[in-house]
Amino acid sequence: MESIIRKRPKLLTFVCVLGFTWIVFSFPAVFSPSVKKLGDWYPALFGLIVAVSFISYIGVWHMKRWGVSLFILAFFVKEIILILINDINYIGIVFSSLFITIMVFYYKRMDVNL
Template sequence: MAQVTRPKDIRIVTIIALILVLLAFPMLFTPSIKRMGDFIPMILGIIITMQFVSLIGIWHMKQWGVQLFIIMFCIRVITFMFLDLYEFRFFFNIFYSITFIVFFLIHYRKMDTNL
């Protein structure tokens, strides 16, 4: 199977996205999130973890990575809206996620369709 070469912009965007996702992880333990309910940190944690997994897929130039990233972005937006988290990080998250998605979609056709 021929390896798809990773473009430079995908490399940079993925590294930035990975850092942002990992920095979001300690957010799960903040008192404000904990106070929302027993299972809210779990839901947000699953979203963050799945975003991390999708970025690994994108790093390996797999289409499933982009698909998973878009799905997780939608779930994250819906969850934040459901939890009434209309604060700076919500809008910042939408802004950078859409920027990343645009970059990923530009290279989507070049990506591998397999797992």
């Protein structure tokens, strides 16, 4: 299927900008002493989630459906880990759910190609 350039709605631009800002702040948290204390592999796991989230925002920025799928996947993996370590962030869940709702709303307008 041929890829076509699609105009990104302002609301999605806003979501992506917020997302990129979140990534900038989350990135140092990957190797923070508090995450390191949880276990040897937790920084790697959080790093993977941050990287996947970052890639998903780029996908959404370019109006790609894989961006939304990746974002939802990253969100669930992150929340499962946070539940397992008993560090649930309700504000984070609310924001992410809102982002997912907005992304899903515009999902049909997005491109199926890479």
